[in-house]
Amino acid sequence: MFGTSGIRGPFGETVTADVALSVGRALATHGADRLVIGRDPRPTGSLLADAVSTGAREYGADVLRVGVAATPTIARSVDWYDAEAGVAVTASHNPPADNGLKCWTDEGVAFGEERRERITEIVRNDEGEPAAWDAVGTESARGAEARCDGSGRSDATERHREALVEAVSIQDPPSVVVDVGNGAGGVTADALRELGCDVTTLGAEPDGRFPSRPSEPTAGTCDALATHVAATDADLGIAHDGDADRTMAVDDRGRFCAGDELLALFAGDAVADGATVVAPVGASLVVDDVVEQAGGRVERCRVGDVFVAERARESGVSFGGEPSGAWIWPHQTLAPDGPLAACKLAALVAREGPLSQQIAALPSYPVERDQLPVAAAADKNEIVEAVARRAAERYEEIDERDGVRVETEAGWFLVRASGTQPLVRVTAQGRTEDRTVALTETARDLIDDALQTA
Template sequence: MFGTSGVRGPFGTDVTAELALSIGRAVAAEDADRIVIGRDPRTTGDLLADAAAAGARECGADVIDLGIAATPTIARSVAWQDADVGIAVTASHNPPEDNGIKLWQRSGQAFDEERRERIAERVRADDATAAAWDAVGGRSAWDGAAERHVAAIENAVLGQETAAGADSTGPLANLDVVVDVGNGAGGLTVQALRELGCSVEALNEGPDGRFPSRPSEPTAETLSTLRSVVAATDADLGVAHDGDADRMMAVDETGNFVGGDALLALFAVDAVRSADEAGRQAGTEPRVAAPVNTSLAVDDALAEAGAAVVRTRVGDVFVAERASEPDVVFGGEPSGAWIWPDATLCPDGPLAACRLAAMVAENGPLSALVDDLDSYPIRRDSEEVAEKAATMERIEAAAADTFDDVNDIDGVRVTTDDGWLLLRASGTQPLIRLTAEAREPARADDLLETGHELLDDALAD
């Protein structure tokens, strides 16, 4: 039922009001007395939120309704409202016909696999007990969540004392930013940047769950309007969100899309340099959590900053789990999920947008910051297979016998002195995907060929 991103799929088949009602009941039955609920602007979001709230209230839990809210706002609000659980009704970057439900802890971290499975078991068993007629939960609205989130972002970017004493012009007064909200729930980014002093032009700001202006996922292809606007104006950068604003991607001042690996490297190095100096003097090497498909350029940038990458499975849930460890100062995914664990363990697109703006204001044009990073050739391919799991087991065994540095937490990643190779089964298709990256093009080609040899040998067994 639950994937790493919660329940997600087409409305009316995979995701229904009946399912939302059952999840609300199950969450309340897991000793949740107080629950925060919010949603992105999809057309089916209000009825799913109503159903989840009804299920929770039926089992005695009080519900605090945020209405339309960014997912990071919902996740943060669990602690702000002294609640036990947060329920976000969202399908994130999926198309408008989809919807979903994701559950959040007080720390801002999404439910881990164990907690997701407990909820799923209760839904399957349908064993939630209704409260007595005079003990059902109440429902109240909180319209201050976005404002609280903006204040938290300002404090995180500036420091609490600086934020409290900032003058009306703001510290980023010379910065021009274009924000493509994408008709999603991320409008608070516009407000936060203006509070920091930026001059902001907003695109597609009105919430509309049909996503009429562009597809919800922010990519180089879908952000053509943002790229054109930034290139045609004096803007210093452009930023964009998906439907629930847990993701943030960027465009530099020339209108070029900035890749996720480059953003990860920039954010990670900045976080390392801002890490507690006392901890580093005591011999603790700061680490950054990133998935197995992250570019070698991130490793090299962090090595220069005196830090290291700790690999995770693909998915922001797994990045957040590692980011909760005390020596991890940042976690990120090239897809656009950025986590600062000292702020929240939820990917926070509005916070990322404001941190990027502050970085540009302090260090200069985004294009120059990206140019200072290494960029390496990467090769990708895929092959159709009938038995993904069995094939991957054979690949893992062969790789372990052949190579010294093999990571099998999510597929099979082979690391060499000058590159890496990843073979990973698709989660939705009968495919095994191959990715290879190296510092030289010929070596990237060689690694990809090695991957095909491993796969072909496994298929021949």
């Protein structure tokens, strides 16, 4: 029922009002006496939020609606409003026909595997029962936007803006173009303006059909942002996905920045005190080099912001991130906070100079990526397990937290089952082209051996 990013898929198929109603009931049954619900601007979001609220109230929980809001706003609101859980009705960077439900704890962490499984069990076993007629839950709203009419700003969004301004200081504010992508991330522009930045927006009107560009911010979808920055005197371009849990960037020359480059810059800035940075198993060697030079160390985790957050909550961690655009500063929030990342990046540009120059100063190592289609989802897992057995025979130490990651003196390679498709993915990186090619060939050889026995 749940993936690591919650329930997500086509509306009317994977995600229905019945599913949303059941999740609301299950959260109340699981002990959420008070629930925060918000949504991105997709056309189906309002009715799904209504269904979650109806289910929760039917089973006795009180509901606070924060309306159209960024997912990090919703995640923060669980604690702000003394709730036990929150639900973001969003499909994040997926196309507009999709929608989803992502559940949050009062620590601002997405539900982990244990809680996801428990909610699934409650739904499947039809556990719990409706409250008595005089004990059903109440529903209240925070601000005009919380009435789901799309106007104004909710109290929760205003509180998020205030938190961003308090968390970041910018001495010489840069000029920033914010591509909201018709999503829920307008709070970024508001916060940057209050921090003194000259802000221009693109796609600022919330519209869950995403007419200005596809929801996912990539080099291919952010060409309008890149063109605008290059043609003006802007210092920085910011791009969010539909629910603003992701932030990507365009530098002052109009070049879309790779996720590993941003990860390295954020990480290097955050570990000046010698702390630990959390990064997924597929993150670049550039991150390791930058963090080690700053006196810190990199701790690897499984791919997925929930796994970054779970590790980031531990002592000594100052930052965690993924090249996909999910960035976490645990002393502020354990949710990936795209607006916070945007403000942090603007401050970094103001303090350290043009983003293009900062990226040019980073080491650059070649990366090779490949993928192997398989017949069925079960096959990809069997192949990766067989690769792990073969790799254990060759290498003294392998990392099996998420696929099979092998580090050598030449670099590293990763063989991993896709989380969403019937594919086995291969990533390899060395400090030279020859080493990268050799590591890729080694990984492919292991897969070929595995295919003969899987």
